Amino acid sequence: MMRRKALGLASVAAVAALGLAACGGGSSSSGGGGTAAAYNAAVTSVVNPSTHKGGTINYGMSSTPDSFDPGNTYYAWVWNFSRLYAQALLTYKSCPGQCGLQLVPRLATSLGSVSSDGLTWTFHIRPNVKFSDGTTVTSQDVKYAIERTYDRSVMANGPNYFQVLLTDPTYPGPYKDKTPGKLGLTAIDTPDATTLVFHLQHPFADFPYVLAMPQTAPVPPAKDTGSNYQLNIVSTGPYMFQSYQLNKQAVLVPNPDWSAAQDPNAKQLASKIVITLNMNANDIDNRLLAGDLNVDAAGTGVQTAARAKILSSPSLMKQADDPVNGFQFFTYINTKVPPLNNVNCRQAILYAYNKQSMQTAYGGPVQGQIATTAMPPNIEGYQSFDLYNAKSKPTGDVAAAKAALAKCGQPNGFSTTMAYRSDRPREAQVAQSLQQSLAAVGIKLTLQGFPSGTYYTDFSGAPKYVHQHGLGLNIGGWGADWPDGYGFLDELFNGNAIVPTGNTNISELNDPTVNSLFTKATTTTSVSARNAIWAQIDKAVMQQAVIVPGVYAKALLYRSPNLTNVYVQPYYGMYNYAVLGTK
Known part of the structure; x- marks a missing residue:
């Protein structure tokens, strides 16, 4: 789709x-x-x-x-x-x-x-x-x-x-x-x-x-x-x-x-x-x-200068709203690039990264709420959960990360490359934040920027290129065409969404259980039953640790x-x- x-x-x-x-x-x-x-x-x-x-x-x-x-x-x-x-x-x-x-x-x-x-x-x-x-x-x-x-x-x-x-x-x-x-x-x-x-x-x-x-x-x-x-x-x-x-x-x-x-x-x-x-x-x-x-017709929020004025003025602030807008920023973890083909290595990243630092890189609390799930809150089927201690240890859980590294056979950490869009300053800041926080557990990131115009067609969205150049982490973001789990999750995590170019399942998750849940949902007419399936998929995706949640995007x-x-x-x-x- x-x-x-x-x-x-x-x-x-x-x-x-x-x-x-x-x-x-x-x-x-x-x-x-x-x-x-x-x-x-x-x-x-x-x-x-x-x-x-x-x-x-x-x-x-x-x-x-x-x-x-x-x-x-x-x-x-x-x-x-x-x-x-x-x-x-x-x-x-x-x-x-x-x-x-x-x-x-x-x-x-x-x-x-x-x-x-x-x-x-x-x-x-x-x-x-x-x-x-x-x-x-x-x-x-x-x-x-x-x-x-x-x-x-x-x-x-x-x-x-x-x-x-x-x-x-x-x-x-x-x-x-x-x-x-x-x-x-x-x-x-x-x-x-x-x-x-x-x-x-x-x-x-x-x-x-x-x-x-x-x-x-x-x-x-x-x-x-x-x-x-x-x-x-x-x-x-x-x-x-x-x-x-x-x-x-x-x-x-x-x-x-x-x-x-x-x-x-x-x-x-x-x-x-x-x-x-x-x-x-x-x-x-x-x-x-x-x-x-x-x-504001665009509905994407005021610019930086106006944002500062609003947040510093009680009279202006009472005329402002900062809703979660249905978009989510995150980083894909590719499941085919070693050693990230080991789920424990992927989970180490999710434990280790500094959630508060990443939120700051995305613009702070007014620009995004720390994410813990694959789906944002205003998607039907969303259920709140936190598998990697983002709420209890928002600066990172070093002990849990090191335990996961030991399980994946990389007790001293490992090296991989992280892709981002070089013409988006915020993404560069996010990449630097992740690089710094993962270094605390021995995971070394080499940052590689690519132009936005060809990011999905030639680089992060081209699995062959990803494999050849060891792009273990790839910054991304998503918003759904309609507000339920299919509209948000299918293109990101269904195995049949993987394509040679323009790929949006950049994690290359092709899990039979997750795929079968998508198939089941398309024939389930009960809304409540379908919403329960989306919650199952969300939790399965996070257990597989195929994305690093960033923020549920907000707009002032x-x-x-x-x-x-x-x-x-x-x-x-x-x-x-x-x-x-x-x-």
């Missing part, structure tokens, strides 16, 4: 964003269930709940989207932002805390039904949902939207789960489709205007998560202009595009054909939404803190006092853009 290529998180230092809040008149009415402004208040509660309508919310970015087209994007913030103008079949419940990890219907009427063999999924869409041009959405519009994603020459940016999972993987896409209506994908049936039947190659219990991606937002075939569709998107959400100057600015206004009763996980409160692109990141932060701006977000209905949506790890309003 595709990795979560940013759901914006791979570049945690990437950009903040803006918003000039033009406040409308009138008073706010409380929606209830909220909390007063305080540090981290919006992580678990709604801050400034309100049903007040009016005002303008301005978003901003120091870069550009890959595309605003719901079918052609793989950025986290765009997936979040697109909920304002596009209804996918399913979505995540709009609520703070663990509640926000729940899948709920959006365009669909339910979470679907699956056949006894797990190969056929049936969904119905709500009748009388309208596009912003007044026409009625049909099941064929959803099918067509999914068909578009098959043509990678036109739709290059989004994930490719449908091609992998459905029964017609060679379908060329609608732009080359010669069938009437360009609806020739045989893997999806539309027996009537509100029914979709999906045919899978193999059982896949996580299929509903795939349908929560914005690629399932309907597209009217007659209005599709391929890669230029982002310039004239036909909306199904609470807002529609009034204008879009490519890579400069977009203006959204209320969609008169949207029904709040049909779409309870979104709101239509602001009178206008403006997003300005290619802004200076530090300028965005300064204006945000000065009260001129509302929203500034919460404008002028915003209403503000809370962190845990799936996105940022504020829920679908419900924001202004005072």
